[in-house]
Amino acid sequence: MVAERKAGRKVLTSTGGSGDDAQHAFGWRDAMDLVVKWRQLSEPNDQVVWVDLLTRKEFEAGFGSHTPIYSGQTKCVRYYMNFERGFSLFKDILIKEGHSFDASNNPVPLGGDQKRADIAAAKTAEELWQVIGVDSWAVVHIESCSRAGHSMEGTRLTLVKLRNQPDAYEFSIRTPVTPPRWQDYDQELSVMWEATMAALVDGDLPLVAQSALRYAYYWYNFMPLARGTAVVGYITLLGLFMAAGMPVTASIPKNYQDVLSSMRHRLEALNGLTAPRI
Known part of the structure; x- marks a missing residue:
């Protein structure tokens, strides 16, 4: 995808877990759905689905x-x-x-x-x-x-x-997760995904790290899957760093079972970066 962008070509797709088969620009949800499909296959007994694809009643009630x-x-x-x-x-x-x-x-x-x-x-x-x-x-x-x-x-x-x-x-x-909240995070993740892709295209490694961590931070606060949000976010974060040529070799810090808890500290460790306040 990065190579296509460097060549000035748009990346289009007609999939992405939204239930809409219309062709559109490859975005954050299309990327995450690739990992979601892996999570569905790896644990077939778990109900790993996008919350907005549940029944309208469940979605509007705030599943x-x-x-x-x-x-x-x-x-x-x-x-x-x-x-x-x-x-x-x-x-x-x-x-x-x-x-x-x-x-x-x-x-x-x-x-x-x-x-x-x-x-x-x-x-x-x-x-x-x-x-x-x-x-x-x-x-x-x-x-x-x-x-x-x-x-x-x-x-x-x-x-x-x-x-x-x-x-x-x-x-x-x-x-x-309610419809208004979904719209809010959809806009935020779209912007952060584009920022991450632009940084990858430019080869700006500090900006890649900043954008990828921010993107993951919002993903974890969003929690858009009925199950599997944590591991899908973590795999995506590791993948973005690998795509930038700087694989993560450190383990999750002791006493942090989930990535969200340590996300702020990792963000603040970057030079000149102010983490989103919670």
């Missing part, structure tokens, strides 16, 4: 991922290493915005100096739930790279009291 970090008396082995960071971020958002959202997506006011102080002082999921008083969630906003001043909905940090279990609470990450 998404659910990743428990702490549930009841269980520290989820794969993700608990992110509890302190996620819990601290959740409290910061509550204090800054002055509200959370309940299960019906209605705002739950958290005003008052005392309540904010109690939120800041909470050290466990149970203590924080008792301060809020209801099951609730907060949005982690991230900044757009292509639209100055535009904020996007990243993931949701969620705190609920488990039913039929005394003194049991769950702190988790949930990422619902």
Whole structure:
């Protein structure tokens, strides 16, 4: 594809997982769908599908991922290493915005100096739930790279009291994918994909690294697959670096089960790069 662009030829395709067979320029979704097809074949028992290709009812309802970090008396082995960071971020958002959202997506006011102080002082999921008083969630906003001043909905940090279990609470990450959110990320990923391709064509390795990492960062916040988003994003990231002639040889850092958690730190390691804030 890069060779075709260098030669000044447009790359067209009629596939790409969108369900639309019309011929179009090869874009981010066409590239990701190649890896999605591999993921579908590698684990045929998993339902690896694009969320926007589910039923309209499921898509519009916000079908998404659910990743428990702490549930009841269980520290989820794969993700608990992110509890302190996620819990601290959740409290910061509550204090800054002055509200959370309940299960019906209605705002739950958290005003008052005392309540904010109690939120800041909470050290466990149970203590924080008792301060809020209801099951609730907060949005982690991230900044757009292509639209100055535009904020996007990243993931949701969620705190609920488990039913039929005394003194049991769950702190988790949930990422619902709705049509408006899909349009938002589609625009962002389109811009970042083109930036990555342009950098590859120009042979600008620092810019390739910057654009590829940003692209992967938005992909992980997007979570557009019913299953397999993590590995599809990671394989794509490794592929982009290999295409640039600089294969990644380092392992994922210790205590980071998922790539998203370390993406910001890798971005900041690049000279002169400011990572998207979360």
